[in-house]
Amino acid sequence: MSDAESTLITGIGELVSNDGEPSGGQPDSSQPGSFAAMTDAALVIARGKVAWTGPASRAPAADTVVDVAGRAVLPGFADSHAHLVFAGERSAEFAARMAGRPYRAGGILGTVEATRAASDAALRANLRRLAAEMLRQGTTTFECKSGYGLTVPDEARGLALAAEVTPEVTYLGAHVVPPEFAADPAGYVDLVCGPMLDACAPAARWVDVFCEDGAFGADEAATVLAAGQAAGLHARVHANQLGPGPGVRVAAEAGAASADHCTFLTDDDVDTLASTPVVATLLPGVEFSCRQPFPQARRLLDAGAVVALATDCNPGSSFTSSMPFCIALAVREMGMTTEEAVWAATAGGARALRRTDIGHLGVGARADLILLDAPSHTYLAYRPGVPQIAAVWQAGNLVAGTTVNNAA
Numbered sequence: 548m549s550d551a552e553s554t555l556i557t558g559i560g561e562l563v564s565n566d567g568e569p570s571g572g573q574p575d576s577s578q579p580g581s582f583a584a585m586t587d588a589a590l591v592i593a594r595g596k597v598a599w600t601g602p603a604s605r606a607p608a609a610d611t612v613v614d615v616a617g618r619a620v621l622p623g624f625a626d627s628h629a630h631l632v633f634a635g636e637r638s639a640e641f642a643a644r645m646a647g648r649p650y651r652a653g654g655i656l657g658t659v660e661a662t663r664a665a666s667d668a669a670l671r672a673n674l675r676r677l678a679a680e681m682l683r684q685g686t687t688t689f690e691c692k693s694g695y696g697l698t699v700p701d702e703a704r705g706l707a708l709a710a711e712v713t714p715e716v717t718y719l720g721a722h723v724v725p726p727e728f729a730a731d732p733a734g735y736v737d738l739v740c741g742p743m744l745d746a747c748a749p750a751a752r753w754v755d756v757f758c759e760d761g762a763f764g765a766d767e768a769a770t771v772l773a774a775g776q777a778a779g780l781h782a783r784v785h786a787n788q789l790g791p792g793p794g795v796r797v798a799a800e801a802g803a804a805s806a807d808h809c810t811f812l813t814d815d816d817v818d819t820l821a822s823t824p825v826v827a828t829l830l831p832g833v834e835f836s837c838r839q840p841f842p843q844a845r846r847l848l849d850a851g852a853v854v855a856l857a858t859d860c861n862p863g864s865s866f867t868s869s870m871p872f873c874i875a876l877a878v879r880e881m882g883m884t885t886e887e888a889v890w891a892a893t894a895g896g897a898r899a900l901r902r903t904d905i906g907h908l909g910v911g912a913r914a915d916l917i918l919l920d921a922p923s924h925t926y927l928a929y930r931p932g933v934p935q936i937a938a939v940w941q942a943g944n945l946v947a948g949t950t951v952n953n954a955a
């Protein structure tokens with residue numbers, strides 16, 4: 548398709564646009580609104596963007612016409628939390644955990660060791676394989692963190708590789724304290740905020756910190772975020788994953804875009820998330836893979852917090868790249884409606900990345916969209932584990948799957 552050509556997608560059984568009225572305001576097609584869906588719809592793509600949406604019976608002419616025969620079209624998923632630059636795998640650790648056996652070797656530091664030892668080509672090949680896997684499953688935007696290098700050159704290398712596949716690159720030098728700094732964690736924070744940041748900031752958009760007992764405390768986390776912000780990066784935080792703690796408060800005080808995990812929240816934390824722009828990003832693949840209690844999405848939504856869903860794809864605690872799987876978990880295990888879960892995986896992810904051009908299909912949005920082999924978004928949770936992503940468009944280009952209806 549050349550830039551000048553337009554494509555009409557018609558016969559859409561359900562078009563999820565997320566361009567409904569935001570709470571307390573008028574719909575604005577330049578950014579996501581509330582969940583909204585239309586039946587018997589059509590959509591026109593031109594110059595990589597959504598040019599028109601409306602009833603199929605009123606669709607304008609276009610250069611190319613695709614009839615999707617009653618299937619659903621959704622915005623592409625925005626996965627706002629992933630760790631894809633790594634080497635090695637930890638299936639034995641997972642199997643031991645599921646069997647209730649202790650597992651000594653490895654953990655994050657095992658991945659750090661493998662990542663440091665890997666060639667650029669090996670890291671790039673693994674990263675590209677995972678990025679392609681995400682795209683086939685409908686993820687058209689994803690965030691990617693460093694955090695398995697933990698030396699100046701290894702973190703800088705991880706971010707340069709991440710920047711090859713996504714603009715949403717996150718500096719996570721403050722993932723864990725590496726073994727060589729075990730006796731001097733303050734020295735490691737100095738490195739993260741000094742020479743490592745200098746080497747990493749040019750390739751990154753975001754700075755993140757794992758604020759948790761055993762990782763980085765509130766003061767250290769605030770120091771890391773402030774240093775990153777002084778270097779032009781925007782903040783996001785790994786918060787309240789393993790127990791109650793200061794992560795959400797630190798995120799709010801730093802003006803972070805997102806507090807991620809939010810598994811163990813006090814009432815004060817919920818109030819903070821509801822009363823500030825910090826998005827609560829929930830990562831149910833982690834609780835599934837670690838056999839832990841799921842985050843309380845219902846409590847956050849009822850309080851008025853903005854909730855996003857993301858995979859946390861990483862080789863240890865959540866080795867899934869599937870947003871449909873996370874949607875199914877959110878609906879089945881976390882009390883979210885199908886509408887809320889799909890919104891959280893699209894518009895919610897966009898909010899967590901402070902993007903207005905994705906996560907919705909209002910006129911002017913980037914034409915990132917998914918064709919489901921199903922008549923409605925509900926099927927993402929109703930048929931868990933079943934591949935239902937028929938086709939994926941990114942900026943108006945068909946990049947995965949086919950629009951041919953095999954069921955017809």
Ligand SMILES: [Zn+2]
Binds near residue numbers: 628785
């Ligand atoms: Zn993470």
